Amino acid sequence: METMLSTISEQLGPMLVILGAALAVGFAGSGSAWGIGIANEAAAGIMTEDPKKFGYALVLLALPGTQGIYGLLVAVLALQKAGLLGAGDVSLTVWQGLGICFACLPIAISGFYSAIWQGKSSAASILMISKRPEQIGKAVILPAMCETYAVFGLLVSILMLNGIKL
Amino acid sequence: MSSQEAYGYAVARIRAMEHRLLDSGVLQRMIDAEDFSSILKILGETSYSSELSSQTTESDFDKTLEADLHNIYEEIYAFVPDKSLVDIMRLQYDFHNVKVLLKSMFNVRAGGKKRWDLLTSLGSYPLDDMITNVESEEYRLLPFGLSTLLPKCITIWEQSKDVLEVERLIDKRMFEVMLEKAKELDMPGIISWVKARTDGENIRTLLRLKRFNFDASKALPFLHEGGDIDINMLVSLITEPFETWGRALEFSDFGKMIGSIDVSCGFSDLILSLEKALEDFYLEKIGAGRYSSSDPANIPAYLWAKEMEIKNIRVIMVSKRNKGDKDKLRGLMRHGYV
CATH class of the missing domain: 1.10.132.50 (ATP synthase (C/AC39) subunit, domain 3)
Known part of the structure; x- marks a missing residue:
């Protein structure tokens, strides 16, 4: 029993880091896929009528994809911080592991929701450029506003990771 | 949905x-x-x-x-x-075809000619099937509750030759089917629009009946249930001058619209103006969702x-x-x- 508790205590720290990294990539990536899916439907709709709008639509389609990249970045940073990317021994306390896991949450949560809403904004902007392609500049700015909050999530996650003493 | x-x-x-x-x-x-x-x-x-x-x-x-x-x-x-979203819009043509087929049948029985040239392919129910089913008297194959309605219409015509009553029954059924389909879709915007169309049609019918000096009791059967405006309240307007209808319907969306119609013209022009105002109103109402990227309306x-x-x-x-x-x-x- 004692051996088992000791093993759990040793392994729980790295496991929590892995959980945090998985949440960052999983949630932010899912949000991005969802958001792109929403924007894709709109893009497919206007391109059925006017295939020449592909160039405009592509810019707007790509926007909700950034949250997935942010999630991946934070996950890599978290794994690197915990030494899980190298081959060496990993020694983390439960509290350190928990800290890194929590540090991954800002981008996981803000990435998930902002990507979905950015997808909806992108879809609305795609409808806008279907009528007024000359307004592509403004059409990109509108969904980019949602990006701000994903960037905040990314920033806070990175700051939190840097703040954890190992 | x-x-x-x-x-x-x-x-x-x-x-x-x-x-x-x-x-x-x-x-x-x-x-x-x-x-x-x-x-x-x-x-x-x-x-x-x-x-x-x-x-x-x-x-x-x-x-x-x-x-x-x-x-x-x-x-x-x-x-x-x-698909029902499109079907709702095509129902008017289905019921138009039913009227044409019935009137053609009545014409033929009275020694006249069929007027199939007036049929339209715009209905949701295939026109060929409708013709075949009506011609072969296979009414049970017809959709929208026409299986019972058509024999009833034929009986009424045989007994009274009252084509107006036949038309009234068909129109009534059309608005019932529209509302049924809208409720099946369970989309509040569409239900509200169908109700507005029913109310609008009632107002238009009322103005036309007023021209023919119908009184409230005679006009009531021509109004369709299912709108937001109570038809008993609406029919009471038939004795009032049209200028006052806007104020009487102020509680509904129609008050402002009717109030904006120029009543100084003759009755024919007034009906044309009302029809135009109603059709613009329907577009305005259903077009409210145009700024949404996913509104079915x-x-x-x-x-x-x-x-x-x-x-x-x-x-x-x-x-x-x-x-x-x-x-x-x-x-x-x-x-x-x-």
């Missing part, structure tokens, strides 16, 4: 299709055109060009417009997640806008044929969607 998110593609495609609708500039040019060939030339520069290529005479023109509208209905039907909004566009073209053609006044014609134009 499909999830609203399923409408992302459909709404985007509709938005792109709006480019095909005629803008007010084109309609103005058509109004100012001197003759039929000038109008054809203007339409040849628009989305109607492909349909017009097979059109040779003025009499073909109506068929050309019908073919264009039919293509639009079929195109949208192919990609819309809830965008589908009927586009279809209604297309119907109004075809109506505008027909009104221009009739006016040109009769050498009508251009200013009066401008006043009859339904609002555009673009």
